[in-house]
Structure formats: C-alpha cells, structure tokens
Amino acid sequence: MTSFDVIIIGGGHNGLTAATLLGKSGRKVLLLEAAGNVGGALHGYEFHPGFRAGGLAHIVNRLDPDVAKLIGLQAELPEILPTVALSETGMPAVLRGAYGERTDGVTAAEAVRFSELREKLLFQAGILKRFLKRRPPEIGAVTAGDMAAFASAGWNMIRRGREEGRDFLRMLLMNVADVADEYLTDDRLKGLIAFDATLGIHLGPRSPTSLLGLHYRLTGEAGGAAGAQFMPRGGVSALAAAFEKAAVSAGVTIRTGTSVTRILADRGETKGIALASGEEISAPVVVSAIHPQMTFLTLVDAAELSTGFLRAVKNIRSKGNVARLDLALERVPEFSGVLPEDHRGRLVIARSIDHVENAFNPAKYGEFSEDPVMEITVPSLADPSLAPAGAATLSALVQFAPYQLGEGWEAGKPRFQKVVLDVLERHAPGIGKFVLGSSLMTPADIEACYHMSGGHWHHGELQTDQLLVNRPVNAACRYSTPLKGLYLASAGSHPGGGISGLPGFLAAQSILAGERR
Amino acid sequence: MTPGLAARLAGQKHIATPRRETPFHPRLKELSETNDWYTWAGCKAPHSIFDTELEYFCIRSQAALFDISPMMKYRITGPDAERYLNRLTLRDVRKLAVGRVQYTAWCDDHGHVLDDGTLFRLDADDFRLCCQERHLPWLLDSAIGFSVTVEEETEVIAGLALQGPTSFSILQAAGFAGVDALKPFQLARFPHEDAEVTISRTGFTGDLGYELFVPVGKALSLWDRLWTAGRLHGLKAIGYDALNRARIEAGFIVANADFVTAEGALRTDRGRMPDEIGLDWLVDTEKPFFNGRDAILRARERRTLKHILVGLEIEGNIPAEHAIVYHRGKREVGLVTAAIWSPLAKRNIAIASLERPFGERIADDLCVEIYAMRELQYRKLMKRAKIVPRPFVRLDRRTFTPPGRF
Structure with a gap:
C-alpha cells in the first residue's frame, strides 16, 4: 500500500490547484473525486443528445495569474470578451475591453461617466485585492506581514489624496443601486452593474453592502487586465483539462469515482480517510476542497469537533440563488441589435436597477420572478465540439432562483423554464422555434450534481459576515481547522468562489509554510 | 372574549406569577418561620426556614431536607448518548457505569467552563444531567451529528436533598428497602406509590446524604413520607444559607458565585x-x-x-x-x-x-x-x-x- 503525505478530497479546480502546488513541492499527493471526472464546476455534461454544456461556469473572469502559471496556461493574452447589456426596446450597450475600457451604444457623456465609475471601482477593488491573496490575519496574533499588508493598503488608499480614502470608506458597504444612481443615467448600464454586483449572491441591488459583490467581481483579472473576462481556447472544459494535466504532471495520483465517506480522526487529530468501499487510507494531512458544511457535517465525526465550531458551520448561509439553463439550438441564436461577433461575449438581461430588484424580491419569500434577470453565453462559439456542426448551445445563468422554492422545484421547474424562455424570446425573437432540447438546473439540482451544499457556487454566501476572518467560520478561516491536519481549500474558504484557484492555492501555501500555532 | 384569545391567555398564566413555586412549596410555606425567600432560577426558594444557625447544625448533627427542584435537569437519551456526553463533558463517560453518578463539568470551544454538575447514568442509553445554569441551547447544538434526544425536565421532576448523619436511618424508616447498599455516587430506583423515586447517595454538604428525584405529581407525598419517617430523627427543612455553609466546609464551588460561567460572563x-x-x-x-x-x-x-x-x-x-x-x-x-x-x-x-x-x-x-x-x-x-x-x-x-x- 502506497502511503501519501496529503490526501485531497474533491477534484474541483481548487482541489486540483492545491494538489498541483503540493505535488510540485515534493509531497506525495492523492486526490479523490466522487464524480467520474475531475474539474468540478468546469466539468461539462451532455444535456441533449449531441449537445454538451462546457461546465457550470460558462466564462472565466478571475483566474489568478499565479494559478494560471502553475497549471501552465499559455502566457499569451486571451481575447478579452465584451459584455452586452441587452435592451428590450432599443439597442444594447456594449462594454468592450476589460469591463468597459470602451463603451458602445451609449451617449458620449454617459461613456465618460461610466469610465469615471469604472476607474473608481477598479481602484477600490485594487485595494481589496491585496487582502484576497493572503491568508486572513489571525485575530489576536496579527503578524508583521499582516501589519505590512494593512499599511500598504492604507498607503495606497490615501496615495491619491484623502478624498479618495474617504470615498473608499464611504462606498465600501454601500448598495450598488445608490452608487449607480450617483454616477450613471443610462438604465442599461445601471441594470448591468446591479446584476453583476448581485450575481450568485442573495442580495438585491438596493440591499446594503451589495456593492461589495461588484468589487469582488472587479478584483478578478485576465491577462493582467482587471475586470476582464475571457473564454479559454476550447471552452471551459479545456481549462478543466489544463488543471488536471498540471496535477498529473506534478505527480498527483488521481482517483475518480471514489467517494470519501469519512475523515478519520482521533482526539482532535486527522488520521486519514475512509472510502465508500470501506478502504481506509491514512495520511497526516487531509485537504478538503469540497463545501465546508459537507466536510464537517457529513465527513467528520461530530465527536471530534467542538459544539461551538459545529454550530457555526451549521449556520453558514449557503442557499444558492442561480439556476442554469442549457439550450440545444438548431442554429446560432441572434439577439436583437447584437453584432454577430459580440455573441461570443457575455449577454446580460437586466434592463434597470428596478428590474434586478424586482427579480430579487420574490426570492426573499421562496418564489421566483416572472421576469428574471440573467447572463447568457453561447459556449459552442468557443468550443464547436459542444454541438453538432451548424447547431449551437446556449447557456444562461438565471437570477434569482431560490434554493428552497415555496411550491417545490418539481412543480416550479417547468413553469420557471417557460418564464426564462419567454424572456429569451423577447430578446432573441424566434429563438423558441430553434430549441431542440433544454435542461434547467435549479440550485437543488446543482447541489445534487456538483455536491455543493445549497447549490451555492461560492460554497457559502459571499457577504460581509462570511468574508475574510469569518470565511467559512472564524475558527477555520486560515485554511487549517480545529481538527489538526485537516485543511479547507474550497470556494467556501477565503477569498471565495469563482474560477480563481485562490482558495486552493492559499491553502496549499499555508500547508507548506507550516501552521504557526 | 374570543375563544382564541381565551386559550392564549390560559396558556400565559405563568406571567401572573413571575416567581414560580416549586412542587414542595406548600410544605415549605407552612414550615417557614422567617418568611425569607429568594429567587433560584426563577423559583421561590428559602434563604432560611427557621434559623440558619440551627439549620446548619441539622445538616451536621441530625438531618436536613432541602428542596433542589429549581436545579436544572436535562434528560439525554438515545444510542449516541454516551458518545455525546463524552464529547460534551470533561470526564470519561465510558467509565461511568449504569447506576453511578459523576461529578463533572463542561466547557465551550475555548476551554472556558460553562457549568459544573452531576451526571446520572440511569441506563446504558439514559442519562440525567443536573446543574445550576440553563444550557438547553448548548445541549441541543451539541447534539448536531449525534443520535440523541435532549429534553429539559426541570419542571417535571422534583428533587429533594436529604442530608445529615441520620439521613440513612430516615430512608430506612420510610421503607426504602435496600438503600443501605448504596455507595457514594451510586443510585437506585425505589417504588413510591405507583411511581418511582430515584435515590442517589450524593449531595452538596460533604456529609452523609442522599438526593431524591420524583415526578412532580408525587412530590408532596414523597415529602410527607420522609417527614413522617424523620420525626424521631430530627429531620428539619432548611434554606440555602445553611446549605451554603456546609458546601464551603466541603470545599464545593458554585457556578456564578466562585467563578463566572462562560456564557454568563460579559467581559x-x-x-x-x-x-x-x-x-x-x-x-x-x-x-x-x-x-x-x-x-x-x-x-x-x-x-x-x-x-x-x-x-x-x-x-x-x-x-x-x-x-x-x-x-x-x-x-x-x-x-x-x-x-x-x-x-x-x-x-x-x-x-x-x-x-x-x-x-x-x-x-x-x-x-x-x-x-x-x-x-x-x-x-x-x-x-x-x-x-x-x-x-x-x-x-x-x-x-x-x-x-x-x-
């Protein structure tokens, strides 16, 4: 029996990132994945004969450069894709370059205003970003490094003048609607940033702190351009393959189709894991790259964890809000007023702040809106293998689809799908006639397919009370957990979800650095 | 008055008596000469009954009956009860045999003591935990991941402490056959009318003594049974002040008197x-x-x-x-x-x-x-x-x- 230094549970991109980094440093790493393939949310599925979805994530906007380097992604700049804010009545507004370096379809004055807002938000996101790529400080034992990070953030904040520092503190916990109203007049642009700020989060644009979601979005970068988004060559599935290849060449042993049923522990120390087959594998270090709640509520014996810790874990808010619709289309869809090449970007249906807010309101009460907001991509344009020649796939992430639908998803799902198709029809007239097949994944389906508690992409709400030193809970915010030898590395850990690889990267770094206790 | 409202008001009767009376209150009230009461966990409890000094000497020279009904009592049952309590408390519950009692304490995640108390193993999967402070939320949250049932039985189980050198003779005179076999920290069940009384050789005085637990409906008849048997053994009812003297001599500590409990501490x-x-x-x-x-x-x-x-x-x-x-x-x-x-x-x-x-x-x-x-x-x-x-x-x-x- 081979022995391993580290066992990683979960072959999502964070698990693969952690495995690769640890493997490269010479650790013997075993990665266990319950599904038949690694890749997690980057792994696709066939939803209609001959039609595949690339993955749960359908565009990449925050892959960390060091993670990209680690997995050997080509250094060449990926093509930055536009964001199109669709309009039901007129022409769309288009953000080109990295989050609208240039804007099309808006007045010259509005373009100036947007660029002012963009610059402000990117500056602020730049300050926040300093904290995303380091382990959260340990309260009560703040290190010189932490102090240096605070000082440099502070310096950068006031470097541009006190006014800028004041504005940062003023805006940090504001809602996105007020900020949009402050800067912009065009409803399409306001609706777009309201949508981007709240996508994947249980907040409406007028909910306090909702601007933070947009800040988080803008801490992402692609090819060195903050706020940019791109599609990897060959689609997101190609990215999954790159992660896997990197892990394999780092010497990581990967076992797919292997469910971990227990993390073995004795007197507060990790001993290894047990598989569904009954096999037990011992290792001094276990890294759980799956949802923190699944880790602690299903894999670890409650008798090995303390009450306060389990209580905190149980109270992590992790109810998903986003549904995923896949359509198999006879031909490439045409959205009104959108240039053919812009169909390769991201199309957003969010007419105004009110539209997003009204779409959110029913979600508070366990219902979905009759007029939801969504972002759309046409994945087959980047990866033609997803659909037969001439045909196309469409992917839509639809907000807000409550995890616990009052009427139950069994009854609600066909109705919701019709609602979404009606919205699509309004923006791409005739699209309904070309639909060959479809699949709607509600948060409940996402939970079942991707083993994410609550079907939440971020493995826990990305809101102020669940960030930094409180992500996923305070006692496990530094990747190590109260169970010695067990580390967390999923999106549920700092800094959060999205295809960044950072939770896995930072977890591995912190294992390599050795826990300062 | 609408029927709904009447039902609601009927369900809120406890508001009229913010200080609850214990099942033994009718007897204590009759005996009380000093009329000196305080509030113990929301219950009316005596500081003294007739004279603290003399009550203390009842504990040490005769026998004293002290109402411990306001003490918090939790019942923990189920297949994981032992494992659950072993994770909860400081001592090894696996070593606590059926029919035995353990003095123990429990802490929060930071190792700060939440309370101390006594753990009674009534059966393999059946425990009673007695303590000073309320812990139901903590006990319920501690049950995450365990197959156990946690129930508070403070108000359905009445408790009496019978302490002092003649306490054993009183139990014998009252007809609790077999009580002589009880060793310290041992418990046994005895019939009382058509119910059961659990008697343990435990106490808070450092003296010979017993604690008796009975369903509230049988509280007064148990009191009377002991009272009658104790007539010639100098049995007296006592208040907390006398007990407090005895417990200090015995070196026992009291939560939120000798230390601040983790959940009670503000600082x-x-x-x-x-x-x-x-x-x-x-x-x-x-x-x-x-x-x-x-x-x-x-x-x-x-x-x-x-x-x-x-x-x-x-x-x-x-x-x-x-x-x-x-x-x-x-x-x-x-x-x-x-x-x-x-x-x-x-x-x-x-x-x-x-x-x-x-x-x-x-x-x-x-x-x-x-x-x-x-x-x-x-x-x-x-x-x-x-x-x-x-x-x-x-x-x-x-x-x-x-x-x-x-």
Whole structure:
C-alpha cells in the first residue's frame, strides 16, 4: 500500500490547484473525486443528445495569474470578451475591453461617466485585492506581514489624496443601486452593474453592502487586465483539462469515482480517510476542497469537533440563488441589435436597477420572478465540439432562483423554464422555434450534481459576515481547522468562489509554510 | 372574549406569577418561620426556614431536607448518548457505569467552563444531567451529528436533598428497602406509590446524604413520607444559607458565585478554565476528544493559565467574604469568593481565586483585607491567610457503607 503525505478530497479546480502546488513541492499527493471526472464546476455534461454544456461556469473572469502559471496556461493574452447589456426596446450597450475600457451604444457623456465609475471601482477593488491573496490575519496574533499588508493598503488608499480614502470608506458597504444612481443615467448600464454586483449572491441591488459583490467581481483579472473576462481556447472544459494535466504532471495520483465517506480522526487529530468501499487510507494531512458544511457535517465525526465550531458551520448561509439553463439550438441564436461577433461575449438581461430588484424580491419569500434577470453565453462559439456542426448551445445563468422554492422545484421547474424562455424570446425573437432540447438546473439540482451544499457556487454566501476572518467560520478561516491536519481549500474558504484557484492555492501555501500555532 | 384569545391567555398564566413555586412549596410555606425567600432560577426558594444557625447544625448533627427542584435537569437519551456526553463533558463517560453518578463539568470551544454538575447514568442509553445554569441551547447544538434526544425536565421532576448523619436511618424508616447498599455516587430506583423515586447517595454538604428525584405529581407525598419517617430523627427543612455553609466546609464551588460561567460572563477575561477553578482533576486527557480539549491542553503546555482556586485558612473569626487577597500586604493577588467561620472545623475558612503564580509557586505571606462594619464604621482588618487543602472538613460517615444507624 502506497502511503501519501496529503490526501485531497474533491477534484474541483481548487482541489486540483492545491494538489498541483503540493505535488510540485515534493509531497506525495492523492486526490479523490466522487464524480467520474475531475474539474468540478468546469466539468461539462451532455444535456441533449449531441449537445454538451462546457461546465457550470460558462466564462472565466478571475483566474489568478499565479494559478494560471502553475497549471501552465499559455502566457499569451486571451481575447478579452465584451459584455452586452441587452435592451428590450432599443439597442444594447456594449462594454468592450476589460469591463468597459470602451463603451458602445451609449451617449458620449454617459461613456465618460461610466469610465469615471469604472476607474473608481477598479481602484477600490485594487485595494481589496491585496487582502484576497493572503491568508486572513489571525485575530489576536496579527503578524508583521499582516501589519505590512494593512499599511500598504492604507498607503495606497490615501496615495491619491484623502478624498479618495474617504470615498473608499464611504462606498465600501454601500448598495450598488445608490452608487449607480450617483454616477450613471443610462438604465442599461445601471441594470448591468446591479446584476453583476448581485450575481450568485442573495442580495438585491438596493440591499446594503451589495456593492461589495461588484468589487469582488472587479478584483478578478485576465491577462493582467482587471475586470476582464475571457473564454479559454476550447471552452471551459479545456481549462478543466489544463488543471488536471498540471496535477498529473506534478505527480498527483488521481482517483475518480471514489467517494470519501469519512475523515478519520482521533482526539482532535486527522488520521486519514475512509472510502465508500470501506478502504481506509491514512495520511497526516487531509485537504478538503469540497463545501465546508459537507466536510464537517457529513465527513467528520461530530465527536471530534467542538459544539461551538459545529454550530457555526451549521449556520453558514449557503442557499444558492442561480439556476442554469442549457439550450440545444438548431442554429446560432441572434439577439436583437447584437453584432454577430459580440455573441461570443457575455449577454446580460437586466434592463434597470428596478428590474434586478424586482427579480430579487420574490426570492426573499421562496418564489421566483416572472421576469428574471440573467447572463447568457453561447459556449459552442468557443468550443464547436459542444454541438453538432451548424447547431449551437446556449447557456444562461438565471437570477434569482431560490434554493428552497415555496411550491417545490418539481412543480416550479417547468413553469420557471417557460418564464426564462419567454424572456429569451423577447430578446432573441424566434429563438423558441430553434430549441431542440433544454435542461434547467435549479440550485437543488446543482447541489445534487456538483455536491455543493445549497447549490451555492461560492460554497457559502459571499457577504460581509462570511468574508475574510469569518470565511467559512472564524475558527477555520486560515485554511487549517480545529481538527489538526485537516485543511479547507474550497470556494467556501477565503477569498471565495469563482474560477480563481485562490482558495486552493492559499491553502496549499499555508500547508507548506507550516501552521504557526 | 374570543375563544382564541381565551386559550392564549390560559396558556400565559405563568406571567401572573413571575416567581414560580416549586412542587414542595406548600410544605415549605407552612414550615417557614422567617418568611425569607429568594429567587433560584426563577423559583421561590428559602434563604432560611427557621434559623440558619440551627439549620446548619441539622445538616451536621441530625438531618436536613432541602428542596433542589429549581436545579436544572436535562434528560439525554438515545444510542449516541454516551458518545455525546463524552464529547460534551470533561470526564470519561465510558467509565461511568449504569447506576453511578459523576461529578463533572463542561466547557465551550475555548476551554472556558460553562457549568459544573452531576451526571446520572440511569441506563446504558439514559442519562440525567443536573446543574445550576440553563444550557438547553448548548445541549441541543451539541447534539448536531449525534443520535440523541435532549429534553429539559426541570419542571417535571422534583428533587429533594436529604442530608445529615441520620439521613440513612430516615430512608430506612420510610421503607426504602435496600438503600443501605448504596455507595457514594451510586443510585437506585425505589417504588413510591405507583411511581418511582430515584435515590442517589450524593449531595452538596460533604456529609452523609442522599438526593431524591420524583415526578412532580408525587412530590408532596414523597415529602410527607420522609417527614413522617424523620420525626424521631430530627429531620428539619432548611434554606440555602445553611446549605451554603456546609458546601464551603466541603470545599464545593458554585457556578456564578466562585467563578463566572462562560456564557454568563460579559467581559472577555472572566471565563475560567477547569484548571483555574480547581477542576483540573476532571480533565481526562486520555479520553476521546471533548469540547475545550485543545484550548485546555494548549494552556497547560504554554503555561498561560492565569488563575487558580485555593482554600484559605484565615486568622480570627470574621468571615472574609469577597475580601481582596494580598501578597506581602501590598500586592493584590486575588479575591475571596466564599467564606465562613466553620463551626465544624473551628477555623475561619475561605475559597479564593488567585492570580498565578500566586497560589501556585508563591504561596507564602498572604493576607486578606476584611472590612468589618461596626455601627456605620468600617474597621479594616489585615488578616494573615494560609493556603490549605480542600475540603476543609472530611467526614468518614460520608463514605462509610453501610452508613451508621440512629
């Protein structure tokens, strides 16, 4: 029996990132994945004969450069894709370059205003970003490094003048609607940033702190351009393959189709894991790259964890809000007023702040809106293998689809799908006639397919009370957990979800650095 | 009045009596000469019944009946009950045999004591946990991941403490056959009318004594049964003040009197680890994981324990309650949390919390500052204090089996 230094549970991109980094440093790493393939949310599925979805994530906007380097992604700049804010009545507004370096379809004055807002938000996101790529400080034992990070953030904040520092503190916990109203007049642009700020989060644009979601979005970068988004060559599935290849060449042993049923522990120390087959594998270090709640509520014996810790874990808010619709289309869809090449970007249906807010309101009460907001991509344009020649796939992430639908998803799902198709029809007239097949994944389906508690992409709400030193809970915010030898590395850990690889990267770094206790 | 409203009002009757009366209140009320009540966990409980001094001597020379119904009682049942309690509490519950009682304590994640209490193993999967403070939310949250049922039974089970040298004879006279076999910390069930009474050889006095638990419906008949049997054995009802004297002599601590419980503390530095309140002997480092384990072991290893609980013997005869403890007459090193002049030990005794290393490595030259009020004038007394082992009083009859008869 081979022995391993580290066992990683979960072959999502964070698990693969952690495995690769640890493997490269010479650790013997075993990665266990319950599904038949690694890749997690980057792994696709066939939803209609001959039609595949690339993955749960359908565009990449925050892959960390060091993670990209680690997995050997080509250094060449990926093509930055536009964001199109669709309009039901007129022409769309288009953000080109990295989050609208240039804007099309808006007045010259509005373009100036947007660029002012963009610059402000990117500056602020730049300050926040300093904290995303380091382990959260340990309260009560703040290190010189932490102090240096605070000082440099502070310096950068006031470097541009006190006014800028004041504005940062003023805006940090504001809602996105007020900020949009402050800067912009065009409803399409306001609706777009309201949508981007709240996508994947249980907040409406007028909910306090909702601007933070947009800040988080803008801490992402692609090819060195903050706020940019791109599609990897060959689609997101190609990215999954790159992660896997990197892990394999780092010497990581990967076992797919292997469910971990227990993390073995004795007197507060990790001993290894047990598989569904009954096999037990011992290792001094276990890294759980799956949802923190699944880790602690299903894999670890409650008798090995303390009450306060389990209580905190149980109270992590992790109810998903986003549904995923896949359509198999006879031909490439045409959205009104959108240039053919812009169909390769991201199309957003969010007419105004009110539209997003009204779409959110029913979600508070366990219902979905009759007029939801969504972002759309046409994945087959980047990866033609997803659909037969001439045909196309469409992917839509639809907000807000409550995890616990009052009427139950069994009854609600066909109705919701019709609602979404009606919205699509309004923006791409005739699209309904070309639909060959479809699949709607509600948060409940996402939970079942991707083993994410609550079907939440971020493995826990990305809101102020669940960030930094409180992500996923305070006692496990530094990747190590109260169970010695067990580390967390999923999106549920700092800094959060999205295809960044950072939770896995930072977890591995912190294992390599050795826990300062 | 609408029927709905009437039903709601009927369900809120407890509002009319904010201070609940215990199942034994009808008897206590009749006996009370001092009419001196206080509130214990929301219940009306006696400070004294007729005379604290005489009540104390009932505990030590005759027998005393004390109503412990307001004490919190939790019932923990289910296949995981033992594992659940082993994770919850400091001692190894696997070593607690059916029919035995364990004095124990439990901590939060930071190793701060939430409470101490007694754990009764009624059956393999059936436990009763008795304590001072309310813990239902903590106990329920502790059940995450365990197959157990946690129920509060404070208001459905009445409790009596029968303490003192003649207590055994009273139980015998009352017809509890087989009670002679009970060893300290052992329990057994006895028939009482058409119900059962659980009698354990436990108590809070350091004397020979028993605790009896019975469904509230049988409370008064149990009281009467004991009362009748105790007539010729000097049985008296007592209040808390007398019991408090006995418990200080026995060196027992009381939550939120001798230490602040973790959930009761408002200030971050008030939590206490077991080692800081004299409960280090409860911590079983060999048993499986338990709440607070890491924090306690780390504090021991790093020597970051800040306080220590000690017994003091103080010169003179004036109780030093809440006096400040000094080292070399100058440096403040702690506080007396409980003190009496002990009639049995004939010594002026106290329980005190000191700041380490005082009481640990530095144990000499201590004194306490007593302010004695003499007709509206304080007389400040600096009295020498010496650290002595607890209990201050050790009685052979507490453990002798079978107990002596009277």
